[in-house]
Amino acid sequence: MGLNDLAGAVFEGVLFDMDGTLIDSTPAVVRAWTTWMGEFGLDPDQVGRHHGMPSAQVVRALLPQERQAEAIRRIDELELADVHDIVVLPGAAEALASLSHAKSAIATSCNGPLARARIAAAQLVPPSVLITVDDVSRGKPAPDPFLEAARRLGVDPRRCLVVEDAPKGLESARAAGCATLAVVTTTAREDLDADAVVDDLSEVEFLPGPDGIRVRLRP
Incomplete structure (x- = not known):
């Protein structure tokens, strides 16, 4: 298992899906x-x-x-x-915390009230940019959610890494020109078409630096 080309890449921003990526709903x-x-x-x-x-x-x-x-x-x-039993997935809180002073966002297929309710139920500390289906004219698998997240962060979507769990979300990310990291939380590994695939976010760490953000497997 490895991160393929992602291991040597430097990103301007990291864009996370929410359900199945950061939280288990x-x-x-x-x-x-x-x-x-x-x-x-x-x-x-x-x-x-x-x-x-x-x-x-x-x-x-x-x-x-x-x-x-x-x-x-x-x-x-x-x-x-119904926002019962919603929990943070392994590694998600640590990932967001490591990027708290870097450019990161959540782009979710939820509407605004539901996204905020699930984030609160999971007691997750989200990044400052939250894109919901209410913020775009087309949801996933169209590229709009990730393009809007990149726009609000002021970064080039082609220099962003998207973290997703669903094939439709990965399709959206590719259409936006983003690199992709998939987590195997809701979908079989063989059905995830991404630049790299890990079991969950506990397997990787994000390293912000003066030139951008790197991702690597945890030692």
Whole structure:
């Protein structure tokens, strides 16, 4: 296992996905979406294909237009009401702390209220830049979330490292021109198309310096 070309790279910024990358919200997500699927007559295979995308985009992909407004309102309601059992994933707090004086951001498919509720529930200390689906016209897998995060940080997206757990998020990062580091928290390793793949963030450390940010495997 190694970091491939990432080991020698220097980045201007590090852009993190949230769910499945920094925090484990899987139990809450499963509860909310299971209830929603039952109410709208869908099965898990249909929903699972859209992992990593904003909930409204998932709804629009699965239901006819006349049912979408109600379905979006309902999944938002269910997810916001359930932020139990949300915890910080291994290495995530340390990663953010090491970058507290460097350029880093979170770019998530959650809407703003849900992102802030999950961050608070996990007691995670986030970076100053938080991009949610409310901040962009197109969510993942479009590049917009990572492009907006880079813009707000004042950095070139082509010199940013994205940390993701989902194929759709990695697709978004590549479209934005970013380098990619995947964590194997929600998706099988063989399904993660990234520059490097690690089990979780406890395996790496981020090293800010005068010329930028490096990433390396923990010794």
